[in-house]
Amino acid sequence: MRFMVITKATPESEAGVLPATEDIGTMGAFIEELVDAGVLLAAEGLHSSAEGARIYFDGENKTVVDGPFTETKELIGGFWLVEMKSLEECVEWFKRCPIQRPGDGGPANLEIRRVLEAADFGDSFTAEQQEAVAERRARAAGNG
Amino acid sequence: MATDTHRAIEAVWRIEAPRLIAGLARLVRDVGVAEELAQDALVAALEQWPAEGVPRNPGAWLTTTAKRRAIDRIRRDETLRRKLEEVGRDLEQATPDIGALVAEDDGIGDDLLRLVFVACHPVLSAEARAALTLRLLGGLTTDEIARAFLVPEPTVAQRIVRAKKTLAKARVPFEVPQGDELAARLSSVLEVVYLIFNEGYSATAGGDWMRPALCEDALRLGRVLARLTPREPEVHGLVALMEIQASRSAARIGPGGEPILLADQNRARWDQLLIRRGLAALERAEGLSDGRPGPYELQAAIAACHARARRFADTDWERIAGLYERLARATPSPVVELNRAVALAMAYGPAAGLALLDRLVAVPALRNYHLLPSVRGDFLVKLGRPAEARTEFERAAALTRNGRERALLLDRAAACAEDR
Numbered sequence: 001m002r003f004m005v006i007t008k009a010t011p012e013s014e015a016g017v018l019p020a021t022e023d024i025g026t027m028g029a030f031i032e033e034l035v036d037a038g039v040l041l042a043a044e045g046l047h048s049s050a051e052g053a054r055i056y057f058d059g060e061n062k063t064v065v066d067g068p069f070t071e072t073k074e075l076i077g078g079f080w081l082v083e084m085k086s087l088e089e090c091v092e093w094f095k096r097c098p099i100q101r102p103g104d105g106g107p108a109n110l111e112i113r114r115v116l117e118a119a120d121f122g123d124s125f126t127a128e129q130q131e132a133v134a135e136r137r138a139r140a141a142g143n144g
Numbered sequence: 145m146a147t148d149t150h151r152a153i154e155a156v157w158r159i160e161a162p163r164l165i166a167g168l169a170r171l172v173r174d175v176g177v178a179e180e181l182a183q184d185a186l187v188a189a190l191e192q193w194p195a196e197g198v199p200r201n202p203g204a205w206l207t208t209t210a211k212r213r214a215i216d217r218i219r220r221d222e223t224l225r226r227k228l229e230e231v232g233r234d235l236e237q238a239t240p241d242i243g244a245l246v247a248e249d250d251g252i253g254d255d256l257l258r259l260v261f262v263a264c265h266p267v268l269s270a271e272a273r274a275a276l277t278l279r280l281l282g283g284l285t286t287d288e289i290a291r292a293f294l295v296p297e298p299t300v301a302q303r304i305v306r307a308k309k310t311l312a313k314a315r316v317p318f319e320v321p322q323g324d325e326l327a328a329r330l331s332s333v334l335e336v337v338y339l340i341f342n343e344g345y346s347a348t349a350g351g352d353w354m355r356p357a358l359c360e361d362a363l364r365l366g367r368v369l370a371r372l373t374p375r376e377p378e379v380h381g382l383v384a385l386m387e388i389q390a391s392r393s394a395a396r397i398g399p400g401g402e403p404i405l406l407a408d409q410n411r412a413r414w415d416q417l418l419i420r421r422g423l424a425a426l427e428r429a430e431g432l433s434d435g436r437p438g439p440y441e442l443q444a445a446i447a448a449c450h451a452r453a454r455r456f457a458d459t460d461w462e463r464i465a466g467l468y469e470r471l472a473r474a475t476p477s478p479v480v481e482l483n484r485a486v487a488l489a490m491a492y493g494p495a496a497g498l499a500l501l502d503r504l505v506a507v508p509a510l511r512n513y514h515l516l517p518s519v520r521g522d523f524l525v526k527l528g529r530p531a532e533a534r535t536e537f538e539r540a541a542a543l544t545r546n547g548r549e550r551a552l553l554l555d556r557a558a559a560c561a562e563d564r
Contacts, residue, residue, distance in 0.1 A: 036253075037159070038367030041417060081417070083360060088155040092202070117394060117415070133412035135454050141416035 002041070002115040003082050003090045009075035010102035014048045014068060019100070026098040034082065034093065045078035073106070087112065149194045156202040157186055158283035162368075164206055165280050166255035171214055172224055173318050175262045176308030179280060181217065185210035256281070257372045258318050264333040267314045272307040273336045274343075275300055281368070282361045292358045293343065330373070334382050334440065337365050341386050345393075346546070354397060359390050370425070377432035380425045381441030387422030388447040391415040402548055407456045419451045442471040461491035478507045479515075486519055494526040514543035518553060525560065534560035 012019075019027070034040035046052075049067035056063040069075060084090040090112055099108045161182060168178035185206045199205040218224050263276045271293075278284045278292070286304065290297040321329040344358025366383040373379050395409035404410075426448055429441040437445070446467045453459040468484035481504055489497025501520050510516045521536030537557035541550045 036368065036371050038364035038371075041421065083364070085158060085357070085360070086151070086155065088151045089158055092152060092155040092159055129412075134410070134414065137412060137414075137416045138419075138452075138454055141420050 001084060001086070002117060003084055003087070004113050004115050005080040005082060005090070005094055005097075006111040006113065007045075007077040007079065007099070008109060008111070009046075009049065009072050009077040010100075010104075010108070011072060012103050013046075013077050014050070014072050014075070016048045016050070023098070023100055030096060030098055031080075033096075034080070039082050039084060039093070040080060041083055042081040043079065046076060049075055081115070087114070149198060150190070152198050153186070153189050153193055154285070156189075156198070156206070157285075160203045160206050161186075161283035162256060162259070162281045163252055164203075164210060166252060166259045167207070168210055168214060169259060169262075169318050170255045172218065174224065174312065175259065175280070175316075175318060176312055177217065177224065179308065181210050181213050182206075184213050253372055254320070256368070257320050260333055260369065260372065261320055261329055262311060262316055262318060264329075264336045265311060265314075265316050266329070266332050267310055267316065268307050270336070270339060272303050272310070273332075274340050275303045276307045277336050277365065278340065278361060279304055281365055284361065292355060292361075330376060330378070333369065334378060337362050337369065338382060338386070338440075340365070341389075345389060354393065356393050359386070359393065362386060363390055375432060377429045378438040378440045380429035380432065381438060381444050384422045384425035384429055384444035385440055385447055387418045387425060388444060388451050391418035391422065391451065403552055406450060409456075411454065411456075414451070422451065423448055437470070437474075439471060439475045442467055442474060446471075459490070461487055465491045478504055478510045479513070482510070482513075482515060482519060489523055489526075494523040498523045498527065512543055514540045514549075514553075516540075517543070521556065521560075525556075530560040 031040065031043065049069045052067040052069075054065045054067070054069070056065065082090060082093070084093070094110050094112065097110060099110065102108055164185070165175070165178050165182045168181050169175050172178055172181070188209050189202075189206060193199070259280055260277070263280050264273050268276065275289050275293075278289050279286065284292070286300045287297050290300040293300070320326075341359055341362035344355045344360075344362060346354070363383075363386050366379070366386050370379050370383050391414050392406075392409060394415065395411065395413040396404055398404050422444070426441070426444045429444065430437070433441055446464050449460050449464050449467070465484060465487035468480060468487050472480045472484055481500065485497040485500040485504070488500055489495075498520070501516070501523065504510055504516065505520075517536040518540035521533040521540065524530070524533035524536060534557050537553050537560065541553035541557065544550050544553065
């Protein structure tokens with residue numbers, strides 16, 4: 001089964017401070033282990049929310065609010081996409097993740113969520129919808 | 145609580161077992177003994193962790209425990225000591241280094257690779273190789289392996305015990321083969337990984353068409369192998385093939401568990417992430433094979449043709465037929481010819497496919513192969529010959545060992561009867 005492991009933003013990441021060289025090294029070693037074990041499918045890190053925006057939807061009204069956003073601990077800092085046998089295996093792997101204590105001294109957390117896979121969807125699509133989805137997904141992924 | 149701990153232990157074991165066993169095998173130069181020592185450490189964890197809690201660094205705990213047992217074992221065991229002397233290491237000299245040897249990360253990749261080659265050694269039967277590989281490198285318990293292959297647990301346990309004995313008797317060294325031997329031994333390794341994958345992808349026995357967990361195990365092993373042997377094009381070719389085939393898993397099974405053929409699959413359910421990874425692995429293989437693709441790379445290239453087609457009608461069948469022709473030259477086999485016939489039929493019409501099939505009917509190896517009559521039936525339907533098609537589908541249904549597939553074939557036979 002597939003999991004998304006989400007890291008949260010920190011005061012440092014929100015301030016656009018890049019990790020120290022040795023922290024990049026220890027995190028790199030951890031990621032290397034995930035790759036060596038054949039469980040890491042994809043990973044991305046995010047810029048601070050100052051470089052992002054939110055769109056609020058209220059019926060027909062759409063309001064755009066530019067970042068930064070204040071609720072740092074609820075913001076996403078990045079994610080890993082991993083293939084695991086079970087939630088337990090995912091937990092055991094990421095207990096080893098060298099997450100640094102954020103600058104404000106508070107505890108950090110990683111959020112582990114199971115990814116919906118095609119097998120989890122019913123066959124409620126019409127044939128044309130299926131084709132359209134196939135087309136979109138393939139194009140979005142840049143496959144062919 | 146106790147069950148939670150047991151599940152945590154199982155998870156830790158899966159993560160740690162390969163490296164632990166590989167490190168121990170370097171120490172004792174015997175894969176069987178290494179596996180036993182690791183197993184002892186696991187038993188100790190099962191005894192202690194439920195009461196004391198999972199240690200903060202469970203990997204280090206297992207390593208230390210196994211290391212202590214290894215030292216005891218070397219002290220007690222005359223044969224092991226002699227073995228170590230043969231490789232020029234005596235106990236006095238070895239003991240202080242044991243901790244470093246087991247714990248150090250340097251060269252663990254080499255040890256894992258040695259472990260792969262020993263587990264997939266040709267002195268072992270295909271079944272034994274698959275079981276041992278899943279046990280030593282996949283971190284599966286014997287019970288999990290038994291469930292994956294639908295055999296009783298004692299059978300798997302026996303298989304592993306016998307395999308370890310065979311390896312010891314043949315004095316298989318804990319090393320990566322060199323020179324001319326490497327190619328043959330590597331192909332034996334790839335064969336085992338693909339066998340595991342296929343057992344999950346199209347189960348030869350039982351009521352389920354697929355066992356996806358086994359596919360995932362094989363895919364994981366393949367990715368590990370690609371990291372260990374990054375310069376081998378066929379390893380990347382096999383990974384590409386498995387990633388692309390696995391991308392169709394969700395689309396290959398209907399709501400009732402019945403198989404869905406490629407032509408009828410809902411391509412929206414294909415996993416584009418796996419396809420992307422597969423295409424990237426294929427590119428790596430192509431970059432390394434220098435215009436001389438091996439059989440796995442060719443099969444991956446064929447799978448990639450399907451993966452790139454948005455709709456079944458978009459499939460580049462001429463290219464696929466060409467790839468099958470190259471594959472037939474690289475590894476002549478009646479099964480490849482059968483697939484080539486399908487591609488020819490799609491590219492140039494069913495009559496072209498049927499012409500090739502008619503030459504295959506006499507091949508003894510295909511006499512009991514259910515796909516031959518199944519494909520032949522398909523061509524005959526397209527040529528407007530339902531009566532002959534029906535006979536073929538019924539023959540195919542009688543030959544297959546998979547219950548789901550049999551039902552599908554009988555449905556097709558019945559449909560032919562209605563067409564008359």
